Amino acid sequence: MKLFSLLLEKLLNFIGLYNSQISPIETIGENCSISSALEKNPSCDPEGASSSGVTSLPDIVSDDERIARVIHGGSSLKSIKKLYNPSTNKIKPSRFMDDRNPRELSVNRISTLTIDESHALGVAFVDDLNSKSGGNVTYHGYGELTVKICLEAGCTEVIKDDVAGTKPYHANILYPKKEVFEELDIANVLAFHALFVKHSK
Amino acid sequence: MVNEKIEQGTSRLGTLVGGAAMLACVSFPTGAHSSTLMRDNLDYAEHKIANDTSTGSGFAGQTYSFNEAQKQKFSRKENFLIELVRTFVSVDSSDVAKIDPDINEKSFSAALMFLMRMPNGLAIPTYDIMPDGDFSYVWHTDKGIVTTAFSSEGWLNYASYDAKTGNRHKGKICLLNKEEKILLEKEYSEANEIIFSLIRKVT
Numbered sequence: 185m186k187l188f189s190l191l192l193e194k195l196l197n198f199i200g201l202y203n204s205q206i207s208p209i210e211t212i213g214e215n216c217s218i219s220s221a222l223e224k225n226p227s228c229d230p231e232g233a234s235s236s237g238v239t240s241l242p243d244i245v246s247d248d249e250r251i252a253r254v255i256h257g258g259s260s261l262k263s264i265k266k267l268y269n270p271s272t273n274k275i276k277p278s279r280f281m282d283d284r285n286p287r288e289l290s291v292n293r294i295s296t297l298t299i300d301e302s303h304a305l306g307v308a309f310v311d312d313l314n315s316k317s318g319g320n321v322t323y324h325g326y327g328e329l330t331v332k333i334c335l336e337a338g339c340t341e342v343i344k345d346d347v348a349g350t351k352p353y354h355a356n357i358l359y360p361k362k363e364v365f366e367e368l369d370i371a372n373v374l375a376f377h378a379l380f381v382k383h384s385k
Numbered sequence: 386m387v388n389e390k391i392e393q394g395t396s397r398l399g400t401l402v403g404g405a406a407m408l409a410c411v412s413f414p415t416g417a418h419s420s421t422l423m424r425d426n427l428d429y430a431e432h433k434i435a436n437d438t439s440t441g442s443g444f445a446g447q448t449y450s451f452n453e454a455q456k457q458k459f460s461r462k463e464n465f466l467i468e469l470v471r472t473f474v475s476v477d478s479s480d481v482a483k484i485d486p487d488i489n490e491k492s493f494s495a496a497l498m499f500l501m502r503m504p505n506g507l508a509i510p511t512y513d514i515m516p517d518g519d520f521s522y523v524w525h526t527d528k529g530i531v532t533t534a535f536s537s538e539g540w541l542n543y544a545s546y547d548a549k550t551g552n553r554h555k556g557k558i559c560l561l562n563k564e565e566k567i568l569l570e571k572e573y574s575e576a577n578e579i580i581f582s583l584i585r586k587v588t
Binding site: 276278282366373375376 | 472487511514515517521523529530531534536540545546548553555556
């Protein structure tokens with residue numbers, strides 16, 4: 185039976201009806217969503233997927249995967265303008281820059297998630313940030329990209345980083361430290377192509 | 386009455402621009418002396434604003450606004466300049482002018498100078514703040530994106546992306562002479578030619 189499933193998967197993938205890179209077989213749990221996890225459904229907890237033995241996303245982040253860069257910061261107009269242009273909803277290039285070496289841009293892998301579930305990941309991240317730092321950061325939404333765009337922009341790779349299984353959807357966009365204008369160039373392309381999915385409160 | 390207010394507003398704008406220009410012109414000499422000069426000039430600009438009939442500007446709690454008739458008198462570039470100063474410059478309780486701690490003073494000064502030298506017909510950008518605190522301008526439309534970031538060391542880093550052709554341009558221009566004392570007109574002309582042509586392509 186297992187052999188039959190494997191052959192069927194390969195056949196469907198060959199004729200383009202099935203994307204083996206994003207296999208529903210490998211999603212978290214069954215009928216499990218982030219929103220239900222946030223409702224503290226004990227049978228569905230993506231954050232604890234590893235401990236419960238539920239399969240995680242593929243180790244290799246494929247080029248056609250959709251990823252989400254969380255946009256968060258203050259809630260004043262001045263703070264918002266540092267994140268995105270409220271008139272055009274275009275994300276500022278600085279949201280795709282980093283000061284570590286190598287540069288690391290934290291993202292969520294959202295190909296298997298709905299918009300609400302993708303937002304829930306961002307909300308959970310900001311809540312966690314606020315609880316640890318005692319801050320009052322606001323979650324504004326996310327900038328959606330594909331891995332392919334990142335690679336074409338000049339990023340080295342996008343790698344899975346599930347933090348020992350505690351964050352199954354987490355990944356990092358990586359590129360080495362470069363001249364400022366070269367990093368601006370990468371950030372420009374990412375900011376241009378990112379679709380800002382705003383969070384409605 | 387309206388004309389009087391417009392004249393007052395124009396006068397205040399002149400003071401504001403003059404103060405910002407003074408701030409920008411003396412911002413690049415390095416060392417403690419230059420920091421003092423910068424603070425003195427920023428104080429001067431803010432002091433003038435704070436002591437006019439309208440109240441002072443900035444995020445220290447004071448507000449300073451022109452009415453609609455006054456705003457229309459100013460060019461879009463001037464209005465943007467006012468917005469930048471109002472957003473990032475404040476006067477504290479000791480009546481000392483300060484720049485938003487998230488941005489580098491010299492970077493902000495260079496950016497103001499660049500803005501003042503932009504031709505009036507050029508599209509007005511939005512601003513952005515780099516992770517290291519450098520201030521930058523962004524022109525972002527459906528046609529593409531241009532970013533210019535001003536470093537504290539006197540470099541203008543730029544990058545552009547033309548969505549239609551996929552062409553990308555990037556580089557840096559030094560805005561100081563070897564003595565790092567003045568902003569050279571030649572370097573600004575070179576920056577103008579490169580940067581403004583890139584901006585016109587995406588706006």
